[in-house]
Amino acid sequence: MRHPVGIVGFRGYSGEELVRLLTPRSEIEVLLMEHRADSHDRPRPRGHRGPARIGCAREAVREHGLQVVFLATPPEVSMEVTPWILEAGAKVVDLSGAFRLRTVDNYKRWYKEEHTQAGLLAEAAYGLPEFNREAVRSARLVSNPGCYPTAANLAIRPLVEAGVVDLSHGIVCDAKSGVSGAGRKPSLKTSFCEVAENFSAYSLLDHRHVPEVLLTSGIEEQQFSFTAHLLPLDRGILETIYFRTQGIGDAAELVAIYEKRYAGEQFVRIYDAGQVPDLQAIQRTNFCDIGLKWDKATGRAVVVSVIDNLTKGAAGQAIQNMNLVLGLAEEAGLL
Amino acid sequence: MRHPVGIVGFRGYSGEELVRLLTPRSEIEVLLMEHRADSHDRPRPRGHRGPARIGCAREAVREHGLQVVFLATPPEVSMEVTPWILEAGAKVVDLSGAFRLRTVDNYKRWYKEEHTQAGLLAEAAYGLPEFNREAVRSARLVSNPGCYPTAANLAIRPLVEAGVVDLSHGIVCDAKSGVSGAGRKPSLKTSFCEVAENFSAYSLLDHRHVPEVLLTSGIEEQQFSFTAHLLPLDRGILETIYFRTQGIGDAAELVAIYEKRYAGEQFVRIYDAGQVPDLQAIQRTNFCDIGLKWDKATGRAVVVSVIDNLTKGAAGQAIQNMNLVLGLAEEAGLL
């Protein structure tokens, strides 16, 4: 049996990654939903056959019997189309930030816009499977996590839960992302000559991804300092996370906490104490790799967490969520 | 005595390069002419004092006694403002393609637009000082050459003039440019993720810079095959030029032709036979470096010509022309 799924926003980088990962799978039928006609289609060889294109409309959802629709769209588009897609009988995996923050007040604070779908906001399951698997399985609407929070929460939450982070000293998360995280729409900030041979910090202390870390890892805003940076490369996020430990006598104890928490998880990989992953370790994969260094004399710890922003940070995790929603093997098409 | 000069289009890459090269010179007073207000000004440290800003208007030219105005603008803007700038008493160095092609028919063929200033087109001096120095000195309007033709003509014309190129076999010029040559206006084609880790050919056989090579080096279109390519880097042009020689017995003879032609020239540098320059040899300089390889058995020759597209290919050469127009040392501010 084939599962028909739709993609809105298939021309963006996350949308292209969804197409790349889904089209080889024989059990999935991919349909591209034309939300806005634009001319950014790439040149293709003769005879190229991509997935079929359908309208982005209620009837199309019904006619094709779509089981899941991916929204690789800006939040305002996601808020607009989610209600009628759900009504038409498909489930939704939304890659935008529209449904991540639980309350309209929190949304307004961080996104500077009114939220128009308070009910769906409350209903949405936060699609970080490693911490919310059962809710995703039964959800109509899955809110796919932000790229930065995915790398941060997978690294921070197990240690906070284990009680080994001295929160009174706070946690610093210094995050660096490749340019594809900013999307495909041309802008001066992502023009080649402004980014290449350059490196810059942005959204110091007030990035809209911050509340996802606070909500998921259970820490207070004053305990968490986050700054984003733009790397002169295409794909990948590396976060360097600083804190002080309490109740730890050996770096291996930190490694053991991660290994216990992630036993059986297929997409989180832990390194020996003192070894840390780089971006090449995870590019074009759905892995989150985590390594750390700990200083016994002072209890200072540094954790390095890496993901591919388009895979575990967007399309890959969205497919992981789709697999759960459809009752397929969670790792299907991702290993 | 200080020479007041104006720059229209000072926020583009060529305009910024003009500012960078001109502001350290005590004998030049730089004035930025606001043609269109936009918000692309970069953040600056406190206390930063750049050149003064004035309007882009006839009165401003007169009031400030501008002696030269640089136009780092699209051709249609250059056609629009050049007449009244000249009337207001300033000379013009135009970095666009507006005045390079001598006839309105030729302009229309290659630029696909009507030319609105036929008289100025006929009057303009082509600002390749190594071949047109005297005309530039006395010109009201200097048309600064295109970046690709500058590297091509400096490499090709001396050999054609010396009669050592077998034109019946044709000349191939395979040209590669950094992204800054495409200007600062955001577009998908110059977005980081489309350019980095990528390389592409464009304008195969029909680039609008082709006629400048035909006119200056005195060759026929059928004898000249030119393709442009986009390099994943900021600055620099490298052209690889293929042809067959006639009447040559030794590679050193080709080197000698260049050395004789460019004796006394400060911005053209020749390499020993068998050695060729790379982009790092000339980045951020006004040099054109030329090297070659010749195969005695078959008479096949390959010449490599490199320039920085923003310096010798745009702003540097424009300043070289300004120096001539103002009667200053030609190399002032450029070595």
Place this chain on the structure above:
Amino acid sequence: MRHPVGIVGFRGYSGEELVRLLTPRSEIEVLLMEHRADSHDRPRPRGHRGPARIGCAREAVREHGLQVVFLATPPEVSMEVTPWILEAGAKVVDLSGAFRLRTVDNYKRWYKEEHTQAGLLAEAAYGLPEFNREAVRSARLVSNPGCYPTAANLAIRPLVEAGVVDLSHGIVCDAKSGVSGAGRKPSLKTSFCEVAENFSAYSLLDHRHVPEVLLTSGIEEQQFSFTAHLLPLDRGILETIYFRTQGIGDAAELVAIYEKRYAGEQFVRIYDAGQVPDLQAIQRTNFCDIGLKWDKATGRAVVVSVIDNLTKGAAGQAIQNMNLVLGLAEEAGLL
């Protein structure tokens, strides 16, 4: 049934690509053959299990019943190990240049070394399946083509065979490659600061890959001018090929020649006349994409041919050859 295959040189970029492409295949058992111990293993997550490692010795070939051994090694190593690997009963797919040139004299001219295995040199099948499929199927020793010649021959030979290239004017092939083509051994030429923001020509007219084009496409040295260039990027080759046509009335005729020649071929894709591929079209795939531009007035043609130098230019094509040697589907593991 599983096919055990060995890889010598598995730490280089081509070797890593072989491992990446082969390990997901259930019908292939990959064994890494330690030729020289070195310390370049990358850090790996805990629990990482790569392919098993065995010695690079006759007994290991026999003991594990290796059916094919890949040599991702320098030519001198390939000449040294091929004889005893063949004697031990495995077939060899050699990615080096050791067995590409048919005669010891030709090898000595281009590689500046003596060839020590004249018999194997004469015996080896040239592994360009699109032109030599049957010979590869029955070969003991397959010589995997060079990266540059793969892109060049696939673009040039169909047109030469069809008689539409005016060889009296010659063919120019201007070739540009990413840095991984130079291998993983550290050198100043491939150091980041020497390559990034730089671009350079090398091996003008005398690259050792030239004779592979002459032999395969059936042209004379004097008719073929080739220069290699180093692009500031990891993976990909783009070749811009210039020539004059004869007997052609329309660009579509050139496209038709390619389409007819490559009908049924899975790894060569042709573009509509006037459209050309860039590197992103083929990176991390085994495709060779070909597009062209033709000028009716003068008969000048430009063909753009692109491959990934590590895939169709090395490991991918080697696996295509292995598939033929083992009687598997030619495209297995490559689409």
Place this chain on the structure above:
Amino acid sequence: MRHPVGIVGFRGYSGEELVRLLTPRSEIEVLLMEHRADSHDRPRPRGHRGPARIGCAREAVREHGLQVVFLATPPEVSMEVTPWILEAGAKVVDLSGAFRLRTVDNYKRWYKEEHTQAGLLAEAAYGLPEFNREAVRSARLVSNPGCYPTAANLAIRPLVEAGVVDLSHGIVCDAKSGVSGAGRKPSLKTSFCEVAENFSAYSLLDHRHVPEVLLTSGIEEQQFSFTAHLLPLDRGILETIYFRTQGIGDAAELVAIYEKRYAGEQFVRIYDAGQVPDLQAIQRTNFCDIGLKWDKATGRAVVVSVIDNLTKGAAGQAIQNMNLVLGLAEEAGLL
């Protein structure tokens, strides 16, 4: 009067930068001191005349009357040659880490080597002119600061001195550097394909530059967490520095502390609160640019400090020190 100065290690990236900055100055005579013959000289155009070359020997120092010798060498070479250069009458500006740490014990802890020149180590003036100008003026031996500590100390020390940093919470310094900081010697870690499209952390908590920050800014090791990262670009360091303030009511107070401390300094530039510099702001200049963000609700602060690692982080600062030693204008050749 011309000042003869020598450069040992002129082929490395810092050495080349010294040559680039010093050769245009008419009052300085540059002499390249051949310490070890190697073949890394770049190809040059015909007629190229670089600085003269002399031996790296006591007699050469005397014969040419060298007033200052720059050592752009590894620490062990600096320890070896400094004594006899001083004896021969020249002053020394050492760009290595040999003389930065005051005591042999501290040197041994961080550099894992014995120090062989304890007397010179104690004598050396630390060449951060903004904090140690008078000592540099009268020094025989100036120890040029490390690149990371230069950016860190200029950002941290004024705030620590003003008492506005809550040291009980510690300071985190997340530092990112371009590849030229690793020197010109080829290694796998700095090979193009390992660095491009990659980003990695190294020397977590134990970088040898850490003690320079502790000594200069007057903080304890337990209060300072530092991690270095390798950016896929040539030149530039950006450090993101996190801490909590005490006694501050407004972000402008932090800006005012910097402005007061750096009044009259030509190479430190401060940004308005909320604005931060990127690498393009300072590349190829001797500036250190500093910007910050402060959160009133929680007292969390983030400071961004940027320098060019080859200029203010190495050769530029070394020339600033030379200017002081020779009694020249401190900014000569650097603005």
